[in-house]
Amino acid sequence: MENSAPIAKNPSLFGILKPYAWLTTGLILLGLATNGLNLILPKIIAQGIDVYVQTHAVLTTVLWEFFWVALGTFIFAYLQSIAQTYASEKVARDLRTKVVAKIAKQSYTYIQEVTAGKLLTNLTSDIDNIKNFVGQAFVSIISSAFLVIGSAVLMILIDWRLALAVLATLPFIGIAFALVFSRMRLFFKKSQEVVDWLNKIINASILGAAVVRVLNSKEGEDKKFIEANTRATDLGIKIIRLFAVMFPVIGFIANFATLVILLLGGHFIIENSLTIGNFTAFVSYLGIIIFPIIMIGFLSNSISQASASYGRIYGTLTAPDKKENGTVEKTLRGDIEMKKVSVCYGEKQVLKEVSFKVKARTRTAILGPTAAGKTHLLYLLMGILNPTNGEVFYDDALVGDYDPESLHRQVGLVFQDSIMFNMSLRENIAFSKTVKDADLQKALDTAELADFVETLPGKLDAMVMERGTSLSGGQKQRIMLARALALNPKVLLLDDFTARVDESTEQKILANLRKNYPELTLVSVTQKISSVEDFEQIVLLMEGEVLAKGTHAELMESSPEYVQIFDSQRSTNTL
């Protein structure tokens, strides 16, 4: 990665361009060259006309001059557009890479806090705004200013009296534009909000498609959508009305300036103080000067949008990195200890002073009802969540002291929700780059997937769709398990693994685990006692607190809550 430009205290939009100094300079030079040549043209025509009027001869040098200038304008203009496209896309690409590199360094908590949606906006529409700035606004503003000043100067040089009269009308265009545009900006902002609202409804209707169909709530969704859509249309029409006023007003003022040229210029021609050629040049310069005035107004908006976007991106880029990674790299024995660990989200306490120990190569179950904080506990063990208070140890070192790469190589987590990526089954399972083929095969066998893979058209190379909609819940769960096992982990964390896998498969898998991974330390979060009854330790977790821990037999003696849960499940255990 290139060194990011020294970042100022306040993010300046122009600061983005610093690393592209040569590109930007070239861009400006090309813009000035194009427009400079453009400015000469009316003057050349005027010369041609005047020479003819005075001498009744056609000056071929003038015509050639005209041709070369026109050609030069064309070449510079196209070079400029190439440079603009390249510069804007390059800036956008580099900025995206930078943002992604930054996100990739962040912690899970950060993503949760900032939300994936906001980061997505950062990477798409925010960067698009900056792209527009670099590609269009930046050069256009400089060119426009150049054209306005250049035309004005040339007009004054031709005939200062006429020039002053014409230029006097122009500020009215600026004023009319500014008045309308300030109101329009307000509407634009509102209409962006409405668009967000519309998109939200559309997104929900896509992500919640199944629910909408099962509950037949189309009507309600339609109503919501029509409400938002109507608002969007109303706002759109309001904006149109402003446009409808602005364009004719500007057009009229420009026409009025033509009228001034006719009245005053005609007078000067009659007085013989102005030539017809220069009269024509005046009309041409008037044509050149009006557009940039409007342009500058429009672009100021694009600049303020880009500034706001850059502010947001800057916030992402300068967010504090997650705290220093640990450096301990060693092979885990598998001892785990939690010491008075608490996790809070604001006022909400998810875990309260949780303490327990797991001995290496033993199996521990974390048992507890819905929303007891079990999943958070696993995230703590995985090091993707940091405790608000308390300490988590592997062997004798804190989780945070381990090099995360080394830790994640040795600790496998099977997530509760099935998360599939849009790539081949092999890549989905051998998700880490260090996986060997033998480990992959062992993982497949253990997860009872080998048979299933055989039935697939492309075997392991079969593609898996996003959200894995084409796989059954249990298949997805087993793929998740294989993904974790393929790392050949020392510690395996299961999050409610048994919920979606049928009894016989589950038992086979547990047996496979003992056989194929005898060294493994297992921590399994579950609701079901029967599958963990023979575990060396069961920790009963309720509302974030450890109520009891021990073997099944011990808990049956000591914990009434445990007995209650056991009883609720007992009827089937005796079968």
Place this chain on the structure above:
Amino acid sequence: MNYRLKTTQDDNDEKQPIWTAFVKIASLLGFEKKNITISLIAILVNSGMTLLGPLVVGYTIDKYIENKDYHGVLIFSGILLVVYVIAFFGSYIQTSVMGAVGQRTLFRLRNAVFTKLQELPLAFFNENKAGDLISRINNDTQRLNSFFSQTLMQFTGNAFTIVGAAIFILVINWRLGLAALVPAAILMILTRVTSNWIKKINLRDARAEGALSSEIQESLENFKVILAFNRRDYFKEKFNVANIVNFRMSIIAGLGNNIFSPVYDFASNIAQLVVLIYGIYLIAHGQLAIGLLVSFLLYIGRFYDPLRQFASFWSTLQIALAGWERISEITKLESNLPILPAETMHKATLAAHSRSIMRFENVSFAYPGDDGSDGDDEKNRGKKVLSNVSFNFDKGKTYALVGPTGGGKTTTASLAARLFDPSAGVIYLNGKDIRTYAPDERTQKIGFILQEPYLFSGTVKENILYGNKKYENSTTPELVEILKKDGLEKILQRFEGGLDTPIAGNADSLSLGQRQLIAFMRAVLRTPELLILDEATANIDTVTEQLLEEILRKLPKETTKVVIAHRLNTIENADEIFFVNGGTITPAGSMEHAVDMLLHNKRRS
């Protein structure tokens, strides 16, 4: 029906001539004939007046300025002022009426897309990536938006000015006029030749953009997995690939879109040069007055300036059309779940059905893709999940579907709720083909709690009442009473803020178990005749689950319950157990038999 939308960047897109674009746009505007007529008249007036201006100027030069008659200059300046004032009003009416037409068209278009999205069956959503769908609809409607809100009205105005200017210069002096139009003709040919290419590169650019944003979305939403498996590098790599593809496509699209502006400028300049050379020649031969040459040069501006803007409108139009095409891919789709006309039933058949609420008769089902088109990349495509199964659900009974994962339990439940139609065979609901029911009637009778319920952002209350017409206007205390009656208030205690607990989308703020609880309340409140629970309690603890069972027991006697579960205690109260595996559905008889089958049958998934 194949619902998979195009996402790859294929180059063989059908070629479309320019005029079909106008036909398409015109068909979208069909509703607004009267307003379009008004604005066309306004455009005519405006363009006519705008074009009259240079003529007046030229005439004034020749007639009065050349002859040093300042009085005439004053009179004609007055005329010019009148012309400008009329143009002002014409321009106002044109912009406001045409703009409003555009906004209303956009309104209809958005509604059409959304309505279609709601009509399409679940299969459509299973076959397309959510991220791509979202990007397609949001970005592409946005592209159409910018076309209809801004470009359309300027576009039509410019079109008239261009045509008018061409007519004027041809009338003033047809030879000089023709000469001035030659560069324009070359431009037209150039535009025409490149238009398909331009459209294609824009389409490809839009697709690359969609791919990029769905890439980001997928990774960000699954960030915890990326962390846990040390795949930050993978995230960056995959993103970089998409980023670079997008970069290339954007550059190509940019180069294509931007070539027009300089070319048009060049053409305009050359036209001026032509007019200057040829015009002076004509003047020398006494066939043109100097004032008219000035008018002519002004008309060149009136002709080529809008033409140049026309070029940028043209690319906006192309972009809009590319967006429109991507959206039409969706609006063209038809639901493959049509409502059949109600059939007349023999009394005997009805009677035979009177006991059962639902009957599967010789039902087979395969996921789409067996047409072999592009289905080989996915495992379930074309695979037969059910073959020729028949069974009954009797009124008021509780059924359990058990069987190994991937055996077809969820598919069976989805068929019962008509999320799909069987590929063969018929499903009867209350004795009538399920396909003859209107959706509201069908969904009123069938409640389905999904495996992974989706929650809408809002509150718990809003989600419970979602799609519930009966209680939708209840106040919070009223709803609490209703919930109490059904014994649901104990579940509510699992949520800290009760009914007002906020829910942020489908976010991680609630556990899967809590989400299932909400889905449970949502379904029970609708008092369906047939309630399907698809592993609806898999992530709920057993104590809460007993509570749920109690609630289920309290449901009216006629309610038929179909439970899909792995945990056997959830199905021990079932009246009948079906074993679902390998395309068949077998009654298991007793619980022991079911357990036995579960433990010893070879998994065939």
